[in-house]
Amino acid sequence: xxxxxxxxxxxxxxxxxxxxxxxxxxxxxxxxxxxxxxxxxxxxxxxxxxxxxxxxxxxxxxxxxxxxxxxxxxxxxxxxxxxxxxxxxxxxxxxxxxxxxxxxxxxxxxxxxxxxxxxxxxxxxxxxxxxxxxxxxxxxxxxxxxxxxxxxxxxxxxxxxxxxxxxxxxxxxxxxxxxxxxxxxxxxxxxxxxxxxxxxxxxxxxxxxxxxxxxxxxxxxxxxxxxxxxxxxxxxxxxxxxxxxxxxxxxxxxxxxxxxxxxxxxxxxxxxxxxxxxxxxxxxxxxxxxxxxxxxxxxxxxxxxxxxxxxxxxxxxxxxxxxxxxxxxxxxxxxxxxxxx
Numbered sequence: 001x002x003x004x005x006x007x008x009x010x011x012x013x014x015x016x017x018x019x020x021x022x023x024x025x026x027x028x029x030x031x032x033x034x035x036x037x038x039x040x041x042x043x044x045x046x047x048x049x050x051x052x053x054x055x056x057x058x059x060x061x062x063x064x065x066x067x068x069x070x071x072x073x074x075x076x077x078x079x080x081x082x083x084x085x086x087x088x089x090x091x092x093x094x095x096x097x098x099x100x101x102x103x104x105x106x107x108x109x110x111x112x113x114x115x116x117x118x119x120x121x122x123x124x125x126x127x128x129x130x131x132x133x134x135x136x137x138x139x140x141x142x143x144x145x146x147x148x149x150x151x152x153x154x155x156x157x158x159x160x161x162x163x164x165x166x167x168x169x170x171x172x173x174x175x176x177x178x179x180x181x182x183x184x185x186x187x188x189x190x191x192x193x194x195x196x197x198x199x200x201x202x203x204x205x206x207x208x209x210x211x212x213x214x215x216x217x218x219x220x221x222x223x224x225x226x227x228x229x230x231x232x233x234x235x236x237x238x239x240x241x242x243x244x245x246x247x248x249x250x251x252x253x254x255x256x257x258x259x260x261x262x263x264x265x266x267x268x269x270x271x272x273x274x275x276x277x278x279x280x281x282x283x284x285x286x287x288x289x290x291x292x293x294x295x296x297x298x299x300x301x302x303x304x305x306x307x308x309x310x311x312x313x314x315x316x317x318x319x320x321x322x323x324x325x326x327x328x329x330x331x332x333x334x335x336x337x338x339x340x341x
Contacts, residue, residue, distance in 0.1 A: 004334045005142070005154030005185075006083070006109045007100040016109065017082030019330040020301050022158070022188070022218060022243040022284035025069050025086040025102060025110065028062040028093035029055055029288045032120050038062065042296055051291035051298070054253040060289045066098045068295055073106035075294050079302025083109035085284075085334070087158045087188060091121035096151040111334060113188070114141035114153035115176055118160035119168050127168050134175035135182070142183040154334055156180050156187045158218055161201065163192025173201055177208035177215075184337035188216040188241075193255055195229050202236055212237035216282060216333065219243060220268075222257050227268045234277045239333065242269060243284040245308055246292060246299045262308060266315050273321050282333070283308070283325045 003010040030038055038058035042050050055061035063069070076084060088094045096112055103110040115138055116122055129137065141153045159176045161169045173189060180187040187210060191197035198217045205215050217223075217233060221244035224230045233240055248261045260268070269281055285292070285303060292298035299307070304326065312322055 002335050004331070005111065005152055005336060006103065007096060007112050007151050008103050008109070011109065013331050013335050016327070016331050018080055018305055018326045019334070020076070020081060020084045020284050020304060021282050021330040021333070022087050022241060022286050023084050023301055024088045024092065024286070024288040025073070025084060026064050026066065026093065026095045026098050027088045027288050028064060030058045030061040031055070034058045042290060044297065047291055047297050051289070052249060052251055054289050054291070056253045060291055062093065063290050063293065064093055064095065064098070066101050068293070069098070069102040070105045072293050072295065072300060073102055073108040073110075076301040077106060077108050080305040081108065081302055083111065084301060085111040085113070085155060085330075087113045087155070089113050089115040089117050089158060089160070090126065091117035091160070094147065096146040096149045100151050111154040112146060112151065113158065114138045114146070114156045114179065114185070115159045116172055117158070118162050118190070119166045120162070121160070122168075129171075131171045131174050131178075134172055135178040138175055138179035139182050142179065142185050154185065154336070156183070156185050157216075158188045158190040160190045161192045161197065163194040163197050165192055165197070165200065170204065173204045174208055177205040177210040180210050180214060181208065186214045186216060186333040188218060190218050191223055193222065195224065198223060198229075198233050198238075202233065202238055213239065213280065214333070214337070215239060216241055219286070221247070221259055221265065222252065222254070225257055225260055227271070230268075230272065231275070234272060234280060237280070239280040239282060239329070241282040241284065243282070243286040245283060245285045246303045262311060263315060266308075266312050266317065269325070270315065270317055270321070278321055278324050279329060281325060282329055
């Protein structure tokens with residue numbers, strides 16, 4: 001039977017509506033060694049400036065309060081959201097039990113993620129693992145449970161990569177691909193900030209026998225901001241993801257990149273969809289700061305349904321394309337393929 005693995009159990013994909021495929025519900029992405037007080041309250045007089053600098057501000061780059069998550073998920077449901085994927089892998093304060101409570105109390109389906117983030121966020125014992133050990137770890141997170149619980153992951157990744165990719169990160173991508181083949185889960189990869197990063201990742205995952213159609217390359221918004229280079233990834237059969245929806249400002253806190261705005265993202269997506277790739281495009285918001293949540297004056301997880309869908313319609317996206325982006329594509333990738341293991 002086809003199934004999607006959520007933190008409260010496996011469900012029939014037919015029961016899922018609109019999906020936010022790449023978000024962080026409970027997270028701590030404060031850069032290691034970051035200066036500043038991580039517990040400073042964010043008031044309305046500071047909110048815009050904190051948001052502009054985003055996760056450069058330690059107080060903004062973590063949200064581990066389950067009660068806040070419940071409220072945010074209820075708002076997501078009120079906007080029409082059905083399921084949300086928390087891609088907070090190991091290294092980002094993954095909290096499987098907290099996600100399960102948030103799902104139960106909000107009524108929103110939540111998928112947790114197996115895997116690990118970039119090397120800088122990980123402990124020495126994890127960094128010492130070889131590819132086989134990492135593969136076994138990721139497989140276990142999908143088939144047995146996360147971090148000592150029986151709550152299982154339904155996606156592998158976002159596997160974190162820097163640029164240049166470190167030796168450990170290469171092992172993690174290899175392990176993620178092997179685990180995806182063994183479990184039938186899809187693989188999501190956070191590429192390094194370089195135009196050639198995604199192609200390098202596909203070289204590794206294809207070398208491990210993973211179908212490119214089960215690989216999601218995240219963050220097209222900052223890796224290929226004007227769309228150059230994306231056609232080659234789609235031609236290889238990979239899935240690509242624009243997941244910065246709601247970020248519309250000139251300052252990018254992780255490099256000198258001219259980020260697209262929501263209408264630019266939509267125009268690029270429509271272009272690639274019209275070229276025959278509508279079934280391999282995903283959209284999301286990658287919320288990983290407080291100031292993008294409703295509690296702190298941000299757009300929240302429901303921005304996709306509340307604002308982006310109407311904008312898509314105004315820019316000429318038809319109903320089948322919108323359904324593919326928000327429902328059919330993410331649901332297909334979350335549906336576990338039959339496997340012998």
